[in-house]
Amino acid sequence: MNRHLISAADLDRDDAIGILDTAEELARAEGRPIRKLPTLRGLTVVNLFYEDSTRTRTSFEAAAKRLSADVINFSAKGSSVAKGESLKDTALTLEAMGADAVVIRHPASGAPRRLTDWVSGRVINAGDGTHEHPTQALLDAFTMRQRLAGGPDRHGRGLDGVRVTIVGDVLHSRVARSNVLLLATLGAQVTLVAPPTLMPYAVDTWPCRAGYDIDAELRKSDVVMMLRVQQERMSAAYFPTVREYRRRYGLDSSRMALLPEHAIVMHPGPMNRGVEIAAEVADSDRSTIVAQVANGVTVRMAVLYLMLGGAAEGSA
Amino acid sequence: MSEEWLVKGAAIVGGEPRDIRLKDGIISEIGTGLAAAGATVLDAAGLIALPGLVDLHTHLREPGREDAETVETGTRAAALGGFTAVHAMANTEPVADTAGVVEQVWRLGDQAGYVDVRPVGAVTVGLGGKQLAELGAMADSAARVRVFSDDGFCVADPLLMRRALEYVKAFDGVIAQHAQEPRLTEGAQLNEGEVASRLGLAGWPAAAEEAIIARDCLLAAHVDAALHVCHVSTAGSVEIIRWAKSKGWRVTAEVTPHHLLLTDDLAGDYDTRFKVNPPLRTRGDVEALRHALRDGTIDCVATDHAPHPVEAKETEWAAAANGMTGLETALRVVHKAMVDTGLLDWAGVATRMSIRPAAIGRVSGHGNPLREGAPANLTLYDAAAGETPVDPAAHASKSRNSPFAGLPLPGRVHSTFLRGTATVLDGKVTR
Numbered sequence: 001m002n003r004h005l006i007s008a009a010d011l012d013r014d015d016a017i018g019i020l021d022t023a024e025e026l027a028r029a030e031g032r033p034i035r036k037l038p039t040l041r042g043l044t045v046v047n048l049f050y051e052d053s054t055r056t057r058t059s060f061e062a063a064a065k066r067l068s069a070d071v072i073n074f075s076a077k078g079s080s081v082a083k084g085e086s087l088k089d090t091a092l093t094l095e096a097m098g099a100d101a102v103v104i105r106h107p108a109s110g111a112p113r114r115l116t117d118w119v120s121g122r123v124i125n126a127g128d129g130t131h132e133h134p135t136q137a138l139l140d141a142f143t144m145r146q147r148l149a150g151g152p153d154r155h156g157r158g159l160d161g162v163r164v165t166i167v168g169d170v171l172h173s174r175v176a177r178s179n180v181l182l183l184a185t186l187g188a189q190v191t192l193v194a195p196p197t198l199m200p201y202a203v204d205t206w207p208c209r210a211g212y213d214i215d216a217e218l219r220k221s222d223v224v225m226m227l228r229v230q231q232e233r234m235s236a237a238y239f240p241t242v243r244e245y246r247r248r249y250g251l252d253s254s255r256m257a258l259l260p261e262h263a264i265v266m267h268p269g270p271m272n273r274g275v276e277i278a279a280e281v282a283d284s285d286r287s288t289i290v291a292q293v294a295n296g297v298t299v300r301m302a303v304l305y306l307m308l309g310g311a312a313e314g315s316a
Numbered sequence: 317m318s319e320e321w322l323v324k325g326a327a328i329v330g331g332e333p334r335d336i337r338l339k340d341g342i343i344s345e346i347g348t349g350l351a352a353a354g355a356t357v358l359d360a361a362g363l364i365a366l367p368g369l370v371d372l373h374t375h376l377r378e379p380g381r382e383d384a385e386t387v388e389t390g391t392r393a394a395a396l397g398g399f400t401a402v403h404a405m406a407n408t409e410p411v412a413d414t415a416g417v418v419e420q421v422w423r424l425g426d427q428a429g430y431v432d433v434r435p436v437g438a439v440t441v442g443l444g445g446k447q448l449a450e451l452g453a454m455a456d457s458a459a460r461v462r463v464f465s466d467d468g469f470c471v472a473d474p475l476l477m478r479r480a481l482e483y484v485k486a487f488d489g490v491i492a493q494h495a496q497e498p499r500l501t502e503g504a505q506l507n508e509g510e511v512a513s514r515l516g517l518a519g520w521p522a523a524a525e526e527a528i529i530a531r532d533c534l535l536a537a538h539v540d541a542a543l544h545v546c547h548v549s550t551a552g553s554v555e556i557i558r559w560a561k562s563k564g565w566r567v568t569a570e571v572t573p574h575h576l577l578l579t580d581d582l583a584g585d586y587d588t589r590f591k592v593n594p595p596l597r598t599r600g601d602v603e604a605l606r607h608a609l610r611d612g613t614i615d616c617v618a619t620d621h622a623p624h625p626v627e628a629k630e631t632e633w634a635a636a637a638n639g640m641t642g643l644e645t646a647l648r649v650v651h652k653a654m655v656d657t658g659l660l661d662w663a664g665v666a667t668r669m670s671i672r673p674a675a676i677g678r679v680s681g682h683g684n685p686l687r688e689g690a691p692a693n694l695t696l697y698d699a700a701a702g703e704t705p706v707d708p709a710a711h712a713s714k715s716r717n718s719p720f721a722g723l724p725l726p727g728r729v730h731s732t733f734l735r736g737t738a739t740v741l742d743g744k745v746t747r
Contacts, residue, residue: 109516131516
């Protein structure tokens with residue numbers, strides 16, 4: 001594996017499957033009475049969050065703590081960051097604290113990549129601007145494999161031939177970027193569906209298909225992933241009204257009925273119920289939304305374990 | 317005290333070796349086997365003599381951002397790059413939108429004495445795009461401003477642009493436009509294309525430059541005024557300018573050295589040295605710009621030298637300042653991009669880096685072919701010096717944000733003369 005996890009493209013197929021398999025093993029450990037593993041004892045993981053994201057931060061925090069790492073939460077609010085300290089100076093501070101890994105969430109695309117120039121520890125991208133969110137893609141892939149490739153023989157397997165349709169604001173979605181790259185690495189066939197205004201420029205250079213017709217794609221999907229659409233996109237003329245967006249791209253019960261019987265519905269959260277996804281769809285049996293959250297912790301444990309486990313042994 | 321030089325055996329714009337005598341600020345004699353006759357002899361065998369380079373687009377940062385550059389350090393960098401005149405852009409703090417500020421910049425240049433500093437006046441008050449600055453007062457000032465630009469910002473209001481183009485006709489001025497449609501580039505970070513899309517950076521579409529250039533060409537034609545297009549960066553812009561020129565309209569254009577050599581894929585690791593406005597484009601754009609510079613569609617090279625302190629670039633991409641230094645590398649980049657590729661000979665370089673920019677900027681005393689009686693503004697360039705990597709730490713500019721750092725470039729500026737006085741000898745400033 002690469003030294004850092006900035007992009008889903010940093011993972012080759014073996015890396016990605018290794019993470020999923022490790023997550024499976026850790027999930028089994030979760031079932032045992034002792035939930036805490038000693039693997040990362042003595043190592044420090046810093047959660048450096050420049051954006052409010054309770055769900056991702058607590059997921060990483062739980063993952064690190066279950067591996068016995070020391071966790072420092074460093075958030076933009078109430079710290080020197082709010083006083084205008086630069087990312088570099090913050091990085092040097094974390095370096096002085098002896099951070100073995102920095103988990104960073106930042107509103108600017110590329111901030112995690114810049115951070116790698118200034119810290120000696122591992123850097124894990126927990127979402128940067130409209131760039132990537134690789135651990136979200138890993139937990140999504142884990143969830144897909146769990147639901148679609150059931151049974152013990154899924155160990156070592158990718159997602160070959162699985163048809164995944166990602167719907168919504170792809171242009172601004174770091175989740176979509178990471179999923180396209182990771183799912184392609186794992187052999188899935190990805191199709192993006194969005195209004196043309198929210199489809200990235202030069203999407204034809206991405207390892208996926210792209211289209212505008214959700215109904216046609218749903219009929220041939222094993223997975224449909226709905227992306228959050230922000231209402232403020234309306235003011236920038238990406239679409240006329242929320243009502244029209246919902247009508248053309250929202251997933252309601254009648255659209256869900258177009259899916260093959262085995263297909264699952266995913267959403268990275270937080271959801272806009274009644275906009276991109278109807279409440280009855282979000283709460284249906286096909287929805288994996290709650291499972292995604294639970295899987296987030298185990299997949300992040302696997303990432304920390306594989307990236308830092310060697311460091312812990314070396315320091316022992 | 318007037319210096320007297322005998323430059324021995326220089327190839328004038330790449331021609332046969334000649335001796336050039338510099339006396340009383342002019343080229344007093346050109347020949348072969350000239351006697352020193354009291355002059356200091358400079359052995360220029362193997363060197364190319366070019367008319368002193370003229371930059372239409374330099375950010376000297378003074379007054380206001382002396383942490384990035386001063387007139388003193390910026391003009392020293394210019395002389396080391398082979399320049400004898402530079403146009404100092406108006407986006408200082410305070411903005412050069414009054415006679416007072418342009419005279420201050422002009423005097424600072426005069427005192428530094430490395431190159432002639434020609435201040436550019438702002439088109440609108442405070443670069444605000446709302447109200448015309450006192451263009452006439454700047455034109456009549458001691459700085460004799462002829463080029464006006466809100467560079468950094470586009471004069472986006474079409475009516476204001478039309479009025480500015482018309483108004484400066486009274487004193488033979490030219491409006492140099494930073495062509496960037498503001499609504500189409502809100503939050504824009506990098507050329508809208510495959511790279512920006514992958515990196516999740518907001519795109520800067522080529523159409524946002526081309527739309528303004530097309531509009532401005534039509535306005536310039538309508539009022540028969542002089543339009544200069546700053547830092548052309550796209551293949552589409554080239555097509556529009558070619559069309560406007562074919563109509564006989566008074567449109568001129570410049571291209572920067574970095575747009576002649578670098579492409580947007582360099583931003584792949586979010587290295588902020590490559591953040592610039594207009595952004596680096598694609599290989600196809602670079603090819604179109606090179607050919608446009610060769611065929612004259614683009615008149616000249618201008619550096620857009622934009623120094624920034626370290627902290628302005630040591631940030632995440634979106635927070636980083638736009639701009640790159642360029643004075644000390646311009647001629648070497650043009651050598652690599654245009655001469656080594658066979659697109660231009662040295663006479664062609666002289667036209668595009670001295671003669672045309674001096675004419676567009678209405679700079680008297682510069683941009684003259686090297687002939688007897690011409691002002692002794694010239695640059696000696698060692699084109700045979702092998703490629704050496706660019707080292708920004710060695711630059712005279714106060715800033716280090718060169719996109720060419722570590723890149724091997726051919727050639728070396730040997731000496732620069734301003735009105736017969738050596739400002740640079742053997743690659744070093746004379747004082």
